[in-house]
Amino acid sequence: MADERVAPSFLAGPVGPVAKAAGNILPGLALTVTVAGLAYALRLIPGISSLSPLVIAIVVGMSFHNLIGTPAWAIPGVKFSLRRILRFGIILLGLQLTLAQVQMIGLSGFLIVAACLVSTFFVTRWIGRAIGVEPRLAELIAAGTSICGASAVIATNTVTRGSDEDVAYAVACVTVFGSISMLLFPVLLPLTGFSAHAYGLWTGATIHEVAQVVASAFQGGQEAGEFGTVAKLTRVMLLAPLVLALGFAATRRAKGGEAGRAAPPVPWFVLGFMAMIVVNSLGIVPAEAKPQIAQVTTFLLAIALGAMGLETDVRKLRAKGFKPLALGAASWAFISLLGFVLIASFYA
Numbered sequence: 054m055a056d057e058r059v060a061p062s063f064l065a066g067p068v069g070p071v072a073k074a075a076g077n078i079l080p081g082l083a084l085t086v087t088v089a090g091l092a093y094a095l096r097l098i099p100g101i102s103s104l105s106p107l108v109i110a111i112v113v114g115m116s117f118h119n120l121i122g123t124p125a126w127a128i129p130g131v132k133f134s135l136r137r138i139l140r141f142g143i144i145l146l147g148l149q150l151t152l153a154q155v156q157m158i159g160l161s162g163f164l165i166v167a168a169c170l171v172s173t174f175f176v177t178r179w180i181g182r183a184i185g186v187e188p189r190l191a192e193l194i195a196a197g198t199s200i201c202g203a204s205a206v207i208a209t210n211t212v213t214r215g216s217d218e219d220v221a222y223a224v225a226c227v228t229v230f231g232s233i234s235m236l237l238f239p240v241l242l243p244l245t246g247f248s249a250h251a252y253g254l255w256t257g258a259t260i261h262e263v264a265q266v267v268a269s270a271f272q273g274g275q276e277a278g279e280f281g282t283v284a285k286l287t288r289v290m291l292l293a294p295l296v297l298a299l300g301f302a303a304t305r306r307a308k309g310g311e312a313g314r315a316a317p318p319v320p321w322f323v324l325g326f327m328a329m330i331v332v333n334s335l336g337i338v339p340a341e342a343k344p345q346i347a348q349v350t351t352f353l354l355a356i357a358l359g360a361m362g363l364e365t366d367v368r369k370l371r372a373k374g375f376k377p378l379a380l381g382a383a384s385w386a387f388i389s390l391l392g393f394v395l396i397a398s399f400y401a
Contacts, residue, residue: 080126081126081129081133082134084123084131085114088110088360089110092112092113095109103264105262105265107202107204107358108358110362111221111361113362114358114363114365115363115367118363118364119367131360131364132360134357135360135364138357138360139353139357142350142357143326143354144326144328145350147327147328148347149289150287150290150330151330152330152331152334157283158254162287165392165400166284166287166288167291169391169395170199170288173199173391176387177195177199177384177387186377187373189215189216189219190223190377192215192299193219193222193223195384196223196295197223198261198381200288201285202224202261202263202265204354205292206220206224207354207358211322212299213303217366218369218373221361221362221370222377224358226377226384227261227262228261230382230385232265233385235268238256238269239273249276249277250277250280251396252277252281253273253278253279253282253284254284254392256269257281257282257286258396259388259391259392263285266281266285267285270285292323293326297324
C-alpha cells in the first residue's frame with residue numbers, strides 16, 4: 054500500500070504540470086505540423102512548386118480555419134507554434150548567413166542594399182499614414198517588402214503586435230508583388246544594360262522572398278544567380294538590427310504612453326539569430342549539415358505560418374479593403390525603382 058501511495062504523490066509534483074502542459078499543446082501542435090506537411094505536399098503540384106512553403110502553409114491554415122473552424126482543443130498548440138516555434142525557426146535562420154557574404158558584395162553593394170532597405174521601410178510607413186492604412190499593417194508590409202518577405206513579416210510582428218489578419222494581408226502583399234518582380238526582372242534584363250553582378254544585385258536588393266530572388270537572379274546566368282543570392286542573404290542579415298530597433302522603440306513609446314499600458318516584448322531571440330550568424334561564420338557547423346538545417350528551419354517557419362492561418366478570419370481580411378494592397382504596390386514600385394537607379398548610377 055505504501056508503494057501505491059508514492060506514485061500519485063510523485064506525479065502530483067513537478068512532473069504533473071509539465072505533463073499536463075504537454076498534453077494541452079500536443080494536439081494543436083500536431084495540427085500545425087500537419088498543415089505544414091500538407092503545404093510541402095502541395096508544392097509537388099505543377100504550377101505551385103514555385104511558391105514558398107511558408108505562403109502555402111498560411112493559405113492552408115486559413116482555408117481550414119474559415120471552412121471547418123479551428124477546434125478549441127488545438128488553440129494551446131497553435132499559440133505555442135506561433136510563439137516558441139516561430140522564434141526558434143528565426144534563430145536557426147541565422148545559420149544560413151555568414152559575415153563573409155557582406156564582403157563578397159563589397160562596400161558599394163552593401164550600401165545599396167542597406168539604402169534600399171531603410172528607405173523602403175520608412176517611405177512605406179509614411180505612405181501608409183498618408184493613405185490611411187493602419188500603422189501596424191503598414192509596418193508589416195514595410196518590413197516584408199524591404200527585407201525578406203514572409204519571414205520578415207512574422208519576425209517584425211513579434212514587436213509590432215498586429216492581428217493575424219494583418220500578418221496574413223502583409224504576407225499576401227509581399228507574395229504577390231515579389232512574384233511580379235520574379236517574372237518581370239528577367240524580361241527587363243536585356244533593356245537594363247546591367248552586368249551579371251549588377252543584375253544579381255538588383256534582384257537581391259529589391260525582390261521580396263529569397264526563393265523569388267533565386268528564381269529571378271539565375272535567369273541572368275550562374276554568376277548573376279550566385280551574386281543575387283548573396284546580396285539577398287546580406288539583406289536578410291539586416292533583419293536583426295531592424296527588429297531590435299523596432300522593439301526598443303515600441304517599448305519606449307509604451308513607457309511614455311498611457312499608464313498601465315503593457316510594453317511590447319524586447320525581441321531577445323533576435324540576439325540568438327545574430328549569434329547563429331557568428332557561429333556559421335566561424336565554420337563550426339559542418340558543411341554537409343547545412344542543407345538539412347535549412348530544410349528544418351523552413352519547415353519550422355511553415356509550422357508557424359500555418360498556425361497563423363489557423364487564427365486568421367477571411368472576413369476581417371476583406372474588411373481591411375483596398376488601401377493596404379495599394380500600399381504594397383507602392384512599396385514594391387519604390388524599392389524596385391530605387392534599386393535600379395542606385396545600381397545604374399553607382400554600381401553598373
